[in-house]
Amino acid sequence: MTYLAAEYQGEATLNTVEKTVPTLGEKDVLIRIEAATICGTDSHILAGHHYAKPPVVLGHEFSGYIEDVGSKVTAVKVGELVTVEPHIFCGNCKYCRIGKEHLCLEKLAFGVHLDGGMGQYTVVPERTVYKVPDGISPSVAALTENVGCCLHGIDRANIQQGDSIVILGGGFVGIVLAELGRMRGASKVVVAEPNEARRQLIEKRGFIALDPLNQNIQEEIMHMTNDLGADIVIEAAGRRDTAQQTLNLVGRGGTIMFFGVVPPEYTVSVSPNDVFKRELNIIGSAINPYAHHRSIELLKRLNLEELITHHFSLKDIHTAFEVAQKGLGLKVAIHPNRGDL
Incomplete structure (x- = not known):
């Protein structure tokens, strides 16, 4: 055949x-x-x-x-x-x-x-x-597979009740990560996304949407967190500029997770002394180990x-x-x- x-x-x-x-x-x-x-x-x-x-x-x-x-x-x-x-x-x-x-x-x-x-x-x-x-x-x-990748990322981020989360990139995975983060007990979920239609959908789902083309994301996040920075910052756009930006948005003892697929030829600058002083956790998240079954169970809840x-x-x-x-x-x-x- x-x-x-x-x-x-x-x-x-x-x-x-x-x-x-x-x-x-x-x-x-x-x-x-x-x-x-x-x-x-x-x-x-x-x-x-x-x-x-x-x-x-x-x-x-x-x-x-x-x-x-x-x-x-x-x-x-x-x-x-x-x-x-x-x-x-x-x-x-x-x-x-x-x-x-x-x-x-x-x-x-x-x-x-x-x-x-x-x-x-x-x-x-x-x-x-x-x-x-x-x-x-x-x-x-x-x-299901893509949701599983997001679920693994949320597992890796180790979100605690009351944490504040910033997600850079409001595409499909950014929205799913936001939903899963809220399920884990995040008190505030902010998504930065330049596309207006996506921002409207993000707000419709009950999240805070910021426009990186017309708003200063760092100033907005510091204002929302009393100048402390976010507990979790997730790069979900796969861009070098947003990957670099994560370091300016995370608070002391916070976690940066690189989830988006930044092209391999791109790099960002990281100060080891800054990571040391602020006790930052910088992690990655790859594919969806042991998450497929759990993802299926969540499909109906994620709209x-x-x-x-x-x-x-x-x-x-x-x-x-x-x-x-x-x-x-x-x-x-x-x-x-x-x-x-």
């Missing part, structure tokens, strides 16, 4: 190609993709800022219905809606053996090293598949449907990426098996 898929072919080239469904292994499942959402990583791959192994079908955030299963698959059945935790770990390196699989030295990812979800079908191992509860749409189910602002068929994949890259919406969904969009 053949199917259509959006294949990254290197050097910023993304083409729709016809592929053949591979033979199922005894512990594999065949998924008919219902929705795949565009992540910043996908855009970074096309821009040459993130590694991928071409030719490869993009998409690591996706959901779909089980079409067929291998002879020894027991966890899922044909017809069930599922989402996929898109990583394969070696199981043998130090990090896999100490419970830090996400730092695996030989990690592989669907949509980066292995064919992902921006196609009509994909084949994945049973162990990566999670059933989606009733009442959750395929588009929201596709967001994610309104964050999926655009829907496209596979034939309009280039338009979909253009919308995502220009920041014209929040989450952009691809529906490979629908041609009526």
